[in-house]
Amino acid sequence: MRYISTRGSAPALDFEAVTLAGLASDGGLYIPEAWPRFSADEIAALAGLSYVETAVRVMAPFVGDALGEDELRALCTQAYGRFSHDAVTPLVQLDHRHWLLELFHGPTLAFKDVALQLLGLLFERFLSQRDTHLTIVGATSGDTGSAAIDAVAGRAKIDIFMLHPAGRVSDVQRRQMTTMLAPNVHNIAIEGSFDDAQAMVKALFADREFTGRFALSAVNSINWARLMAQVVYYFYAGVRLGAPGKAIAFAVPTGNFGDVFAGYVAAQMGLPVERLIVATNVNDILHRALSTGDYSTGQVVPTATPSMDIQVSSNFERLLFDLGAREGSAMAAQMQGFEASRAMKLTNAQREGAAKLFASARIDADAMSLAMRWANERAGQILDPHTAVGLAAAMHHADEIDPAVPIVTLATAHAGKFRDAVERATGIRPGLPARVGSLFSREERFVTLPADLNVVKAWIAERATPSA
Numbered sequence: 372m373r374y375i376s377t378r379g380s381a382p383a384l385d386f387e388a389v390t391l392a393g394l395a396s397d398g399g400l401y402i403p404e405a406w407p408r409f410s411a412d413e414i415a416a417l418a419g420l421s422y423v424e425t426a427v428r429v430m431a432p433f434v435g436d437a438l439g440e441d442e443l444r445a446l447c448t449q450a451y452g453r454f455s456h457d458a459v460t461p462l463v464q465l466d467h468r469h470w471l472l473e474l475f476h477g478p479t480l481a482f483k484d485v486a487l488q489l490l491g492l493l494f495e496r497f498l499s500q501r502d503t504h505l506t507i508v509g510a511t512s513g514d515t516g517s518a519a520i521d522a523v524a525g526r527a528k529i530d531i532f533m534l535h536p537a538g539r540v541s542d543v544q545r546r547q548m549t550t551m552l553a554p555n556v557h558n559i560a561i562e563g564s565f566d567d568a569q570a571m572v573k574a575l576f577a578d579r580e581f582t583g584r585f586a587l588s589a590v591n592s593i594n595w596a597r598l599m600a601q602v603v604y605y606f607y608a609g610v611r612l613g614a615p616g617k618a619i620a621f622a623v624p625t626g627n628f629g630d631v632f633a634g635y636v637a638a639q640m641g642l643p644v645e646r647l648i649v650a651t652n653v654n655d656i657l658h659r660a661l662s663t664g665d666y667s668t669g670q671v672v673p674t675a676t677p678s679m680d681i682q683v684s685s686n687f688e689r690l691l692f693d694l695g696a697r698e699g700s701a702m703a704a705q706m707q708g709f710e711a712s713r714a715m716k717l718t719n720a721q722r723e724g725a726a727k728l729f730a731s732a733r734i735d736a737d738a739m740s741l742a743m744r745w746a747n748e749r750a751g752q753i754l755d756p757h758t759a760v761g762l763a764a765a766m767h768h769a770d771e772i773d774p775a776v777p778i779v780t781l782a783t784a785h786a787g788k789f790r791d792a793v794e795r796a797t798g799i800r801p802g803l804p805a806r807v808g809s810l811f812s813r814e815e816r817f818v819t820l821p822a823d824l825n826v827v828k829a830w831i832a833e834r835a836t837p838s839a
């Protein structure tokens with residue numbers, strides 16, 4: 372499998388190189404040259420397989436010959452062996468239509484573990500054959516950071532520098548990052564928003580002098596391998612609910628558009644996906660883009676769903692590229708226009724293409740709280756606020772979807788990560804599973820820096836290990 376950049380001028384890479392590279396050198400994102408396609412029989416054959424076997428079959432076409440099938444299986448067995456549920460991503464039924472796909476049974480209690488536990492092992496495997504030291508630079512609104520740090524802490528040949536918006540992540544999210552004291556872990560609280568942090572990460576990847584000194588890689592969903600691993604659970608849930616004979620709709624709480632783009636990939640591979648419902652909070656750029664074609668940023672508003680307090684959604688570029696006939700130079704021009712003005716209009720082809728599969732909804736705090744209370748009263752489920760945004764969007768669109776189609780909301784985090792917000796909405800204070808350990812008695816270590824690229828760059832350069 373070859374991977375090409377959405378902006379058309381970076382070299383095409385194979386799976387190993389694309390995993391280690393993260394962002395393309397022309398500022399674009401890597402995407403497979405063509406989507407692999409499963410026949411109905413191949414999808415039917417996934418029924419009854421374990422999560423690990425499903426993962427091997429779904430990911431094999433993307434991995435190509437970078438790993439043998441047995442080696443891929445061994446890495447998946449190790450990665451998903453750390454999950455606390457045998458099914459890894461179990462389905463829970465809420466009522467006759469609505470289901471939850473629980474993605475939070477990994478070590479750090481959010482869906483990010485599904486991809487990052489594997490990515491940590493892929494990094495280690497690929498680095499074992501190279502004389503290279505990897506410098507991971509990432510931005511987090513709370514969950515990617517803890518999952519990535521857990522996945523790479525203490526690994527030889529890797530340093531991780533993780534930027535989070537100071538004061539805008541939950542106390543559990545922050546402590547999951549800052550109490551990891553391995554010498555290769557560096558936490559930076561940025562005096563700004565997640566978007567500021569993400570922009571700095573992308574600027575470092577674009578800085579020739581910096582990338583000449585350090586081998587940078589990404590753990591955010593700009594890294595293709597993140598999305599590849601997330602495609603698996605769409606197939607895993609889909610076949611359990613009747614695919615390929617039956618179509619499924621998915622509602623996805625969305626920020627950086629990675630998780631829902633993985634659903635789009637599953638649909639391109641042949642999974643019968645009836646609808647992908649993009650659920651945003653009041654930071655609603657994606658809802659505006661999908662419903663009106665207007666992709667323009669505003670101020671980021673802090674909400675009870677901090678992991679979705681994002682305006683600039685990295686993976687939207689992958690969708691626009693795929694819907695816009697995959698023309699790299701046109702995509703580069705469109706994105707450069709957006710980067711200059713912080714606004715762009717979707718083309719007709721992009722709007723019409725998106726409308727075939729996507730619906731969207733903007734969910735405010737009241738609708739989120741209502742969904743939380745409904746799930747608790749109706750099905751005894753305590754939802755995290757992000758999942759509740761997803762469920763509220765699922766309910767908003769349910770009447771437009773054939774009643775025979777099950778609607779699956781992706782449950783992206785454990786409620787215990789957002790205890791204060793859940794308590795405010797429902798009066799119930801969720802506990803934390805024992806596997807997170809003594810989070811509140813451990814020492815924290817992080818530095819606070821201004822949202823100034825030069826300051827952040829200098830701080831990282833002083834501590835990072837040159838590539839070779």
Ligand SMILES: Cc1ncc(COP(=O)(O)O)c(C=O)c1O
Binds near residue numbers: 626631679757
């Ligand atoms: C709990 C939770 N839900 C939803 C999202 C949004 O996912 P994505 O950025 O892939 O759209 C995030 C952050 O990414 C998250 O941490």
Ligand SMILES: N[C@@H](CCOP(=O)(O)O)C(=O)O
Binds near residue numbers: 512590593629679
């Ligand atoms: N919500 C995310 C933001 C980063 O998203 P990613 O999927 O691109 O890593 C977080 O929790 O950090």
